Amino acid sequence: MLDSNPTNKNWEIPTLITNFTNRLEAIKFSFETILEFIELNQNKLDEEWTNLVHPLLTQEKTETEIKVKLQVPFDQLPHFKKVSKSSLNYGLSSPLVKRTFIISLVSEFDIFLSQLIRIVFYIKPEILNALDKQISFKQILEFDSLDSVKEYILEKEIETILRESHTEHFKWLETKINIGTLRKFDTKVWEDFIELTERRNLFVHCDGIVSSQYVKVCKENSVHHIESIEVGKKLDVNKEYFHKAYSSVYEISIKLAHTIWRKLKPEEREEADADLNNLGFKLITEEEYNLAIILLNFALSEPIIKKSNLQAKFLFILNKAQALKWSGQVGEMEKLIHEQDWSVCSDEMNLAKAVLLDEFDKAAKFMELIGNNPEKLSIISYRQWPIFKKFRQTQQFKETYQKIFNEPFEMVTEISPLIVGADKEEE
Template sequence: MTGEQLDLNLHTFLRHIDSIRDTLPMTILLLQPYNKKANDDFLKFLKNNVKEIEEDDGKKRILVKQDEAKVFETLERNASTSSLASKIIPESLFVSLISQYDAFLTRLLRAIYEIKPELLNGSERNLTFSQLVEMKSIDNARDFIIDKEIDTVLRKSHSEQFDYLEKLIGIKLREKLPVWQTFIEITERRNLLVHCDGIISNQYFKNCKEHQCVVNEKLKVGDRLGVPPDYFREAYECLFEMAVKLSHTIWRKLLPSDLKNADRDLNDVCFKLLNAEAFKLGDILLVFGYEQKKHFNDSFKNVFIINAALSKYLQDKKEESRKILDTKDWSASCDDFKLAHAVLTEKYDEAYLIMKKIGNNGDVDRSDYKEWPLFTKIRDEKKFKETYKKIFNEEYSVLETPKRPVQELISKEIKSNKLLKEKTVKKVASAKEIKEKQDIVINEKTKSKRKK
C-alpha cells in the first residue's frame, strides 16, 4: 500500500489555502479604489455642505440641511460599507483557512483508517443489531463507524484532536513543533471571530496560557481581535507547515515501506517553495526533510541537504549555507551533488568541469539548468553559458516560470499607482470615525422637534 491518499489530501489542502492566500491581496487591491472614492465623495460633501457647530455643553455637532439629508445618508452608508468590507473580507478569508484545515483533518482521519483498518478495533462506537442488518455488508458497517468516529473527533477542540491522533497512531506529534503555539492561537482567534465577533473572552486567555501562546500583554477581555495582513500570512504559513509535517509524520509511521514516495513528495513540496521564493517555509520543511530518521536512500537525503543549503544561499546567507553543506562529505557523492556543492561554494571553474563531465545525457539535464534555482546566480556568468552551449549545442536561455495571477495583478497595479510602492497606505478618515466623534443633526428644526 502507498501513501497516495495522504499525498492527494495534502496537496488538495495546500492548493486550497494557496487560493485563499492569493484571494486576499487581489480583493484588497480591487477594494482600494472603491473605498477611496466612497470616502473621498463623503468627505467632499462634508467639506462643502456641512457646518460644524459647538453647543453650550462643549460637544461638537455637524449641521446638515434637510433637503441634503438623503444625499448625506447615502454617501455615509457608501463610505461605511466600503470600510467594513476591508475589515470583514480578511476575517472571512482567515476563517476559511481554518475551515480548510478542518476539512483536511477529516480526510486525513479517513485515510488513516483506510490504511490501517485495525485501528478501528479500539473504537467505542457501537451498532445495534437492527443497524447492522441495514448495513448489509461489513464494508458499509466499517464506513458507518468511521463516519461516527470522525464526527466525534471534529467536535473536539484542536488541541484535543491532536491528543486523539497521538493516541491513535502511537507517536508524539507535537515534539519539535515550535509552531504549535501559533496554531492554537489562530484556532482560538477563529473561534472568537465566528462566535463573538472577535471580542476577547476569558476562555481565549485561558487556552492561550495553557499552551504557552504568545499574546500581546496589552490585550484584555472585551478588546477586539482582527486579522492584519502580517497575521494572515503567519496563519497561512502555520497551517501550511502543520499540514505538511502532520501528513509526512503519519505517512512514515503507517507506511514505512513507502519511504521512496514520501521522500519524493516532500522534496517536491520544498522545491516548489524554493521556486516561489517562499524561503521561510522552505527552510523549515527542508530541515524537517533531512532530519528524518530514515530516508529511502542517501540520495534523497542529499537532495534535502543541498536544497536546504540552496535556500540559505539564495537569501545571501552564505555562511549558514556553508554550515549545512559541511554536515556531509561530498567527495564520494554523485556528480550532480558535486556540481551543486561547487556552485553553492562558488567554485565556478570546478563546476564547469563537472558540467562537462556530466554531459548532455547525465543526471543533470538541460531543463535542470534552466529551472533549478541552484543556477540562479551562476547563469549570469559568461563561461556558464559557453559551457552549456558546448554541452547541448544550443544557446542558453532561462525558462521563465509563469507568475501567479496575484503577482501579475500586483505588478500591474504598482506600475499604474505609485502609492502602492509605499509600505503603508495613508489612512482616509472613515464615516464610522466621523460618526463616533460627532453627533449628526439634520437641521435645527428637526432637532427641536426631537426635544419635544
C-alpha cells in the same frame, strides 16, 4: 475489515497533501487579491469623498470657536448618500473579510484532519475493529452490506473525534499511532496554531471578543504574550497575522502528515522523501523561503531522514541551502554546505554546490562533465531550476550551455497552454 489499500487515490497521503496545499495556497492568493482590491477601492472612495465634501464645507466664526458646517445641495443628496454608504461598507468589509480567511484556514485544516484520520483507519483497520460500538438490529437492516455498516461506524467515529478540541485531536493520533512527538515539532508553531484555532472560535461565536475560555486554553498551551490580552478585548486580523497563521497551518499539517505517513508506511520512505523534497522545492520557486527552510529542517531531522539515504539527504541539503541563499542568509548557507562531505556525491550534486557558492568556473567544468545527458540533468533543469538563476546570468554559463547543447541560451521560455493549471486537485 476495511480495505487497507483503497483504489481511490484521494485516500492516499501524498494526494491528500497535494490537494491540501493547493487549497491553502488558493486561500492565501484570494486573501491577498481581495484585500488589495478592497484597499484600492477604499483609497479611491476616500479621494472621491474628500473631493465631494470639501467644497460643501463652510466655517462660522464666533468669539470662542470656529464651527464647521456641511451643507449639501438637495440635488446632490442622493449621490452624497451613495458615497457615504459605500465608504461605510468598505470600512466594515475589510475586517470582516480578513476574519473570514482566518476561519477558512482553520476549516481547511479540519477537513484535512478528518481525511487524514480516515486514511489512518484505512491503513490500520484494526483501530476501527477494536472500537466497542453498538448498533441496533434495525439500523443494520437499513444497510446493504457489512462494508456499509463499517463505513457508517467510521463516519460516526470521525465525527466524535472532531467534536473535541484540536489538542485532543493530536492526543488521539499520538495514542492510536503510538507517536509521542506530534505536539513537539516546534513549541512556537504549536502555540501559534492553538491561538489561531481559539481566535477562529472567537470570530465565529463572539464577534472576536476575548472570552475566559480563549485565555484559559492559550495559557494551558503557553501561548506567548497571552498575559497582555484581557477578557473583553476585541481581536482583529492584519496581514502579518494572516501570513503567520497561514504558515503555522501549512507547517503543522505537513509535519503531521509526514510523521504519520512514515510511521504507518515505512516501505514508502523513498516516496515520502521525494514528496517532502518536492514540496520544499515548490515553496522555493514561489519564494516562500522561510517556510521552505522550516520544512527542510524537519526533513533533515532524526528520525525523518535516514543516513543510508544519501541521495535524499543531499537533495534536502541543497534545497535548504538555496532557500537560505535566496532569503539573504548567505553565511548560514555556506556553513551548511561546508559541513558536508561532497566527495560521495555525483557530478550533478557537486555542480549545484559550486553554483550555490558562486564558484562559476568550477560549475562550468561540472556542466561539461555531465554533458548532454538528460538522465543526469535535463536542459529544462538548466533553464528553469531556481538554483541556477544567478549562474544563468554569467558568461561561463552561456558559453558552456551553447557548447553542450549546440544552441544559444535565451532568457525566454515557452510554456505549453496545456501545462497551465495542470496541478489542480485530482478528481
